[in-house]
Amino acid sequence: MSLRVAVAGCTGYAGGEVLRLLLGHPDVEIGALTAGSSAGSTLGEHQRHLTPLADRRIEPTEVDTLRGHDVVFLALPHGTSGAVAAQLDPGTLVVDCGADFRLEDPLAWEKFYGSPHAGTWPYGLPELPGQREVLAATKRIAVPGCYPTGATLALLPALTAGLIDGHDVVVVSASGTSGAGKSLKPHLLGSEVMGSVSAYGVGGVHRHTPEILQNMARLGATHPALSFTPLLVPMPRGILSTVTAPITGVSAEEAYAAYAEAYADEPFVRVLPPNTWPTTASIVGSNVVHVNVTVDEAAGRLVAVSAIDNLTKGTAGGAIQSMNLACGLPETTGLPMIGVAP
Amino acid sequence: MSLRVAVAGCTGYAGGEVLRLLLGHPDVEIGALTAGSSAGSTLGEHQRHLTPLADRRIEPTEVDTLRGHDVVFLALPHGTSGAVAAQLDPGTLVVDCGADFRLEDPLAWEKFYGSPHAGTWPYGLPELPGQREVLAATKRIAVPGCYPTGATLALLPALTAGLIDGHDVVVVSASGTSGAGKSLKPHLLGSEVMGSVSAYGVGGVHRHTPEILQNMARLGATHPALSFTPLLVPMPRGILSTVTAPITGVSAEEAYAAYAEAYADEPFVRVLPPNTWPTTASIVGSNVVHVNVTVDEAAGRLVAVSAIDNLTKGTAGGAIQSMNLACGLPETTGLPMIGVAP
């Protein structure tokens, strides 16, 4: 099979990562590459690491350019995917790396994003129960946010196995700077970022909060409540999520066994050996998730930690994993299983 | 006044930072510098940044060498301070940067450190209520651990003002690598550390856990319970602590006001403007603490964040702040109020 694939928004970090992975995908032919203000320049001016595509000319993000592809990846600013998607053929697989179609609750969307809700597409997290079947039958995929991917996969077995009920979950996620995109903001300058850790979006105001809550509910949390704090740490890629939740009557060994069982057949999730805790360097550049769990009996809390690459499993890799399912390909096709370390 | 000061354990990070600060202290004359296996070498071989002391010869850590000083700083491996301190004159001010004398509960000490309890010395955190008076009257000071300093100062106003009762506190602290010392371990190599965040000591087993709990109790927590997770982040210095705790009936504005009031007269603690969150780069190299707080009403939790330099306020700066009190000097003498940024 050879899928002809376009990427709208090819100059940003998400678009660049989609292209990095597509270049290694055996069933993909790369079609149109589009952008907004950068149309007309070459891809090499924006994505120097994509050497084989360095001389490719970037076209404007217009429907005419995007038509005629089997798959269109949208890596556009939040709020702009809907208008583009509406004009694409219903038979074209559209994979939106943005937030527009992730949330089911229009009120949550409006509260956190401040614009009208565009709708809800099937959620591209194949590890959710039953989701592979949904993704296999869709032409529209909403790629999860990077923080929700990491947090949800750290929580999933605890919720599906009923170890916790999700009523007081605390998540602190430390992210590399590429999660903030290529926007030119003073606090993202290298001089500011290096040697510094900072908190932002504190107090439940980060836009990924309702998305994590939505996933918790889907996994069986009866009264989901979440305190979510993101941290910016001095590295380009990676998210380490620390998740804690009240637990009683479950030992560390039982929790570990539940995680091991839940993820036994997941191709991209590895539960590390007991007492070995995730480190983002081990998964950078790959679509792999490292997870571990324990129970702090004195505190009365389960503690789980996950590591993902925010651009790979957290964005572009998750997107291609879902694309594979929607196209009837083996789920792991073209996706790196090995991190680039040290 | 001129205090003659010795530093035992001058080749490590804590000892180096003590010396960096003492070199800027107007009332201090630097006396003996001692170490274990490095005795006989020059300080410049171990602490290149201490240019004015580069040619100073290091002496062995022996009581004869340490005698005859007004102040002796101990920056020794855990478990070794007691034997040295026992031989020093009762009139000498001994400031122990290690853990040996921090905990009041011998059982907690034995559980977390695995050795016999050496005793308890006055705790060198002047911001604790009533502690300045204690420190002014002592010749023995136990310098707090770096994580407990950051976490306690993030929690203090919430506990003293009764906003929270401390029964389900969750702390996630992201630390630079100097907190792990100069020990030669593979996971501390630059190639491993850069570009990576990792969790360690997960599940309530980190040695600073009982120390934070002890501080919470002292601040009025009636049933203290704590989930503490430390993270290692790719920077040399700094700790950012994210602290959450159940809260009801208190608004974000009320919490902020309580923090602002509690710290109004603290020389080293600054509550940042509302919605401005701490970043470690802003305090690196200084004895300053940046703090902020809010309430996440949907989650039912107070969220506070603090930033400290683990080597300055978190170790050597806090130590000298306490020394100043014990010596009758103005508390801020010789301590940097300004960070080195960017």
Added chain:
Amino acid sequence: MSLRVAVAGCTGYAGGEVLRLLLGHPDVEIGALTAGSSAGSTLGEHQRHLTPLADRRIEPTEVDTLRGHDVVFLALPHGTSGAVAAQLDPGTLVVDCGADFRLEDPLAWEKFYGSPHAGTWPYGLPELPGQREVLAATKRIAVPGCYPTGATLALLPALTAGLIDGHDVVVVSASGTSGAGKSLKPHLLGSEVMGSVSAYGVGGVHRHTPEILQNMARLGATHPALSFTPLLVPMPRGILSTVTAPITGVSAEEAYAAYAEAYADEPFVRVLPPNTWPTTASIVGSNVVHVNVTVDEAAGRLVAVSAIDNLTKGTAGGAIQSMNLACGLPETTGLPMIGVAP
């Protein structure tokens, strides 16, 4: 003595470093803080590390604001200092951290900066022979560029002792990112900078090239010729300059002796022990320069290496060192001799 000092351009990295050092200067009272588009905001919004000045209001960079000070530091964009300086009282000490008044040759200025030459002020590098006397008698000081400071101090003894004649000097200087300032350019984003080294201004086009050549000529180079390549490395501060030049008939020991002698009385320059090579971490935050030298006989070249903090000795520290001389203060007043490491 108490000098009233204004800083024009207080929101950038150079201005911030001037203020960091002035806050530790015993003979200085900080007066007006000015900026362009940021006038009206507080300093804390731009320079979070300057905690004691966080609430100071920034005024517009206008002559009325700058009048009435003993010293005015200009940390303005290149090409804009001249107009401001022209309106200041001749009796006010004006210290320009920009490039405008560094070059003596108007043609070199125009070639490299592309604007009319503003003139030449006494050059603020006290280590140049005879320069202390010049600086002691001036009210106008041109602070050297950061690369020229590092390169010149690596070359100085070789030229003044006649070890080399300067006809084929090759300098490669690796700089931290703060040297590029706070300008919002994509290649300065943390995500781009971390994990990457790059060359720029290659082939003799960097603006600091004629300034290094000017210093070489002043130090006695008869036919100065220079290949200068700057590198951007992933750290906020520091410059490591590697300097090589043809040499014959001089041994490594003789070269070392010449460097040791030349710098024996320099308060801020330390020649490291033989075979110990500079590392920028050892001098970050201080006004200290670490230097070493050897001779590669097989290659027929002297090799010298220097490390400076580009913001301290390379900009603001050098500026205050010159200010001290111009104000009749001891040269080292208020300048840190100790780096912040690790």
Added chain:
Amino acid sequence: MSLRVAVAGCTGYAGGEVLRLLLGHPDVEIGALTAGSSAGSTLGEHQRHLTPLADRRIEPTEVDTLRGHDVVFLALPHGTSGAVAAQLDPGTLVVDCGADFRLEDPLAWEKFYGSPHAGTWPYGLPELPGQREVLAATKRIAVPGCYPTGATLALLPALTAGLIDGHDVVVVSASGTSGAGKSLKPHLLGSEVMGSVSAYGVGGVHRHTPEILQNMARLGATHPALSFTPLLVPMPRGILSTVTAPITGVSAEEAYAAYAEAYADEPFVRVLPPNTWPTTASIVGSNVVHVNVTVDEAAGRLVAVSAIDNLTKGTAGGAIQSMNLACGLPETTGLPMIGVAP
């Protein structure tokens, strides 16, 4: 074809990178993994990023274990490859990632490595003229050093086109820390490395010096002379080499054209557009080399800059590129053409 491949020394950085790339090679089956003191442990304990091999047991580095493979990679400490290789079947392809068989001149070997010379094997740099034919016919390959790979590829077109004669080449190479290996040395700790650039092996004493000279001679330098200075920079991977050499009568355009022509058909070398200078982030994780060149007429020097990943093209990627040639496979098989950025 399926080649059965063993890796001796699988716990270090070179061995880990060989395995990372072999896992993506379509014609390779991974056989024995061996080590010295780590034998008996699992690979996951040492190489966490190699998730698919995490549970593989490491065997001791003994000849019996290494027999029965088509290819054996040696990633052993310098000086130890010879004894192992001598016992392997002559028909087995042995690829030595160490230095033992790189140098042709026994005196140079003994001077720089201090041990008896083991011999000389075909040099695994396919870009050298005529070298592909040599590699296609050998069962023994000496993988080039990382610095020599970067420096040689920056110099190659200038020498083969006769633009320079190699009599006064100056190379300054900035390397990430993985080039120093996993050895536990204080100056390689993360706390020391981050935020710091340092020079080492200054003055012509670095072991890669004679190897670069050997390559220069092979490329036609009549009187090769080299000043080589390596720098350690705060990033895990990558080498940026700045190379300058005297040149006369050649314009920047002519030099660029010579480089473009020389590398037009090289699959892994890309000459960047004029005035675009290499950055290591663009090639990290790939086997790609980015190069550019100009002429500084005022200095009378050609300046060329190259970027490689020291572990990929500089070690394991170059090794597999040569293996491909020696095994009759397309040269690019299994080697990543795309960097992992940002």
